[in-house]
Amino acid sequence: MxxxxxxxxxxxxxxxxxxxxxxxxxxxxxxxxxxxxxxxxxxxxxxxxxxxxxxxxxxxxxxxxxxxxxxxxxxxxxxxxxxxxxxxxxxxxxxxxxxxxxxxxxxxxxxxxxxxxxxxxxxxxxxxxxxxxxxxxxxxxxxxxxxxxxxxxxxxxxxxxREKSAEEVECLREAARIADAGFKAMMQSELIGKTELEAAGIAEAAARAEGAEHIIFQIYGSGKRTDRIVGRPTNKIIENGDMIMCALAVQYEGYVATCEMPFAVGEYSEETKYVIDVLVRALKAGQPYLKAGVPMKQFVQAVKQVFYEENLSEYDVYPPLHGIGCAEAESPYPDTETEEVFKAGMTVNTDISLFGLPGGSNRIEEGFVITENGAESLSPFINQCCKEWKVC
Incomplete structure (x- = not known):
């Protein structure tokens, strides 16, 4: 049911x-x-x-x-x-x-x-x-x-x-499952030679087929167009080696989950590998702090510390986490000074991003439900992609 x-x-x-x-x-x-x-x-x-x-x-x-x-x-x-x-x-x-x-x-x-x-x-x-x-x-x-x-x-x-009931979490879990399915269908398709609009259509069609009530938005950019933080898909042709920035936000029973994993089509340049590597490392650095009782600022600080150590702070344009629920982005939206602690039942989405690098711009968006023991991923496919990413 x-x-x-x-x-x-x-x-x-x-x-x-x-x-x-x-x-x-x-x-x-x-x-x-x-x-x-x-x-x-x-x-x-x-x-x-x-x-x-x-x-x-x-x-x-x-x-x-x-x-x-x-x-x-x-x-x-x-x-x-x-x-x-x-x-x-x-x-x-x-x-x-x-x-x-x-x-x-x-x-x-x-x-x-x-x-x-x-x-x-x-x-x-x-x-x-x-x-x-x-x-x-x-x-x-x-x-x-x-x-x-x-x-x-x-x-x-x-x-x-702010804090979700068990029913709300299950609706968000289903929204994330659907978003995952749409993103996976697009990511695993042969995209070289297609327009961004065609590629976006693959994701949306798959999500609708899986039960999406609505596609809240789909951010899409390839190659140099990834520099647009919230760009829409266009008739640009996707070329070999292009970085792909795709954020798919799916609504189910009024609840919205967004998934996004940086990737490239065809041959990855070393610059593109580097961007993805840093984003994945930043996610892994912050994830231990997604836990009930932990001040929210610690997650933000851990992510930003990775960027600082790589001398990439100038490419970090906004905080890396926000709440999710009936809106794609809702409270909490912590920064490096936020003393408030995570509570069990909160649902959050990573938004770990770098924009303007030579290898392309991108972000990682993965949903989590906060528990007493840590954070449970709502986006199994995105979670798998991050775990399996081979650092450059």
Whole structure:
């Protein structure tokens, strides 16, 4: 049976939100999401809008209400774990300025939702999750419609999402398995003579066939194009000896795992071997510090020490680790000064990178779940590639 997030898990999240509301004197919380910034809304309701916007409204006693736009109504009914689905005209298609007429839609206004809340409980403070993601005009409509003080509650969801349940870990494990399969299919194909777009298509097709809900992104570059930190695939022809930089981010049941292993096609130059060698050594140097109770800065320092010893610090452009979950990158995102310790149940992704070297630019991305005894890899193929890499 494929892993998924149970109704009980969502109910537990609602209980935690209500405890936060009580502790912080918040009367209700509105969690915003859209097609791109989906992570918080998916986390609390399982709904993921397409084209449009959405939200979930939660009172201290009022059952969750999921808000969507007319085109997304059936999608919301299919996905949402909460049965109360309402339509909002303020969540219509986000890409056009025209007023779109939906004659069959029965809309709910923000003011009527506020009245519904006030019939059962007080509404003096409304928490907002996703203020940083929503348009200013939508925020102003929410403020006017609910006619109450709005409190930024982003930290609530960031905190709740940091440590993962067993169900979340299994969803991430499946996302990583699928990403591994897509990456492996691409890496083991004959790529010389193909365009980057064709090569990227091999990875995406294999991942979809394995059950990918969505390809969040695929970074792709070959040869000199690896210098682009987050470049997209193009019609460039892949040539013998080209370094390949491919990061494949796969979503499964709302959870995102990314895998990436540096490699070259055909004949490896000594310069390219050197880049890969240093990245693999940096990963191996940091990995012992991926353990519950260990300060996060120690992992970062160990990775950066390898680069320092090789006089490559100028090619190291950002921290080598970040959290994963409902977003491809989420908290924690530690640096060399981060005193916070890893906790069992955290899920992280390496992002160990060097950019601008003569042999090419690249990174290693491998997912891990933190345990009391160390870190368990979520990406078996990437893990195998790193273990089997022969240093130059």
């Amino acid at each position: 494929k892993p998924r997030i149970s109704k009980q898990e969502f109910q537990n999240r609602i209980l935690k939100m209500r405890k936060y509301m009580e502790a912080n004197d918040i009367d209700a919380i509105l969690v915003y999401g859209d097609e791109y910034r989906k992570e918080n809304l998916r986390y609390v309701s399982n709904y993921w809008p397409i084209f449009e916007r959405g939200a979930m409204l939660l009172g201290r006693t009022l059952d969750p209400i999921v808000l969507c736009a007319p085109e997304g109504q059936k999608v919301a009914e299919e996905m949402s774990v909460w049965p109360d689905i309402r339509l909002s005209p303020d969540f219509l298609c986000v890409t056009v300025p025209d007023e779109i007429d939906y004659p069959l839609a029965q809309y709910t206004s923000f003011s009527s939702l506020a009245d519904e809340l006030r019939e059962k409980e007080k509404l003096e403070k409304l928490g907002i999750v996703g203020k940083d993601a929503m348009p200013v005009d939508l925020y102003e409509k929410i403020k006017a419609g609910f006619d109450t003080e709005l409190i930024d509650c982003n930290e609530l969801l960031f905190d709740l999402r």
